[in-house]
Amino acid sequence: MNLSSNYSTAPVSEFLLICFPNYQSWQSPRWQLWLSLPLSLLFLLAMGANAILLMTIRLEASLHEPMYYLLSLLSLLDIVLCLTVIPKVLAIFWFDFRPISFPACFLQMYIMNSFLAMESCTFMVMAFDRYIAICHPLRYPSIINDQFVLKAVIFIVARNILMCGPIPILSARLHYCRRNVIENCICANMSVSRLSCDDVTLNRLYQFAGGWTLLGSDLILIFLSYILILRAVLKLKAEGAVAKALSTCGSHFILILFFSTILLVFVLTHVAKRKVSPDVPVLLNVLHHVIPAALNPIVYGVRTQEIKQGIQKLLKKRW
Template structure:
């Protein structure tokens, strides 16, 4: 009993001794941080400038005061908030070695990242519905897609994603922490929670379920919208109709690129090798996906496999349509075809390797 009380007291003391967190960006490349800050700062200025220009243009141009451009403005504002939440702190770490971040700032950043990323995907879903109504129900478009619709959609986007992602930082803030070094540039839920002395199984499960529910439902609705668009256009067979429909696929490609970044940027790859002083030559690496969720890998594969089939099918349909339709033999659609080919290569390079197993061998020569 005395030992148990002592251990509990020691655990409580260790959690109290952690006043804040330390963000360690790229632990193996500390000497390169000043050089890494150069492209990051340029990308930051580019993103802020592009979104600010878009917002000003929509505000000043009266012909752009339409629901579709209001939704585009909402997407730009979400981008600006995400940029201001993440990149300035990363630049402060690179330039001034300001690695410390308070508890409240860390959990606020966690909330903004989780909620606003899902808000972006939800906005893409609303934009896909807007294109569906515009092409499949053009006569009803003015009565369905109105300014009131945009307001209700914006409230829905903010409320749904804000409420459902709010428990993630709240659950993390209730944990007792025994360490303070976060080996990440931002305060993600998993990076922070694994520093806790408590059991984080529920935290991981909740983020997994909410993430796949929100992003998965948005992706399914987007695909359904564009499927109906393509079906309607191919049935009409009007001159130029296919070109008009395919122009809307640019938005879906942007979503797929963002979804791919969200999906694979958090796949931890642990490369296991022997120490150099043993004289043993390393012939392969060992990749471990989701180290804390090994038991759920087969369930993850059930979700990942349909996404692979869906991505490949969508790109092949796009390529086939551009090839068959003479009116699409134009530079813009050639560039779109190149984007689809690159998307197919990326999918075939990454997703088949991520198969359900506890460890996947990976030869260095295949890199």
């Protein structure tokens, strides 16, 4: 059954998400079940691991430090992103619930864009935290304190809310006629905008400029921080100092690799869409909202002794 042709005649009072239009077999209940199993497991893992991490940092007094406050912010962003995307995707797979109202679609679009940008900005602030800890350890307590975290959170939220606000506004102002089938699992900006009867050049330009300005500048500053950290570490001559210094920022660097690698693969497949099936970017876009969220708390929990001890204390109190 061709979903696109059937849905295209529906009145444009809502959108319809069809996920993978190029593989009709994927629309079958059997394939949707198989796809939903790993996705639901990743979702439960992400929600549970981040909830445990937040509770541990909240209840363990020894973790009431700036670095762990930033990690808490990262967990909150991951939880919101997962709740914004994954339940709707699972509802499509399990119940064939494809309709999404205009307000819900544009709200999902806004949350996805702004919270992903907030996550990128949080990684950048955490990289600065590691830079000060390694390169200026004596000044660390005076620079990285609770007041710094408060200012950083205000900056992270304000910058990305203001910069990402025009994205759903530009899409919502368009006139949608005839077509209402989104060939995606989520309300991605261009997947929605291309259904419009109007010119979407401004939408494309803002998406491109905003994405590279926010995510691009964050990644540049992150890797600049790590270049400075690496240069400072190589100058350390005390025995074991290099290994100790690298271990303090190893978890953070691994998380950045998860985040940036999936994002980079998504961008490359989108650019090379003529050589790659359009369903691949769709799948990567969904996974980008759940895989980093599932791995972030696990990496920190495994590699950070203080968090590991805090989780053990929390479990002993509960049991």
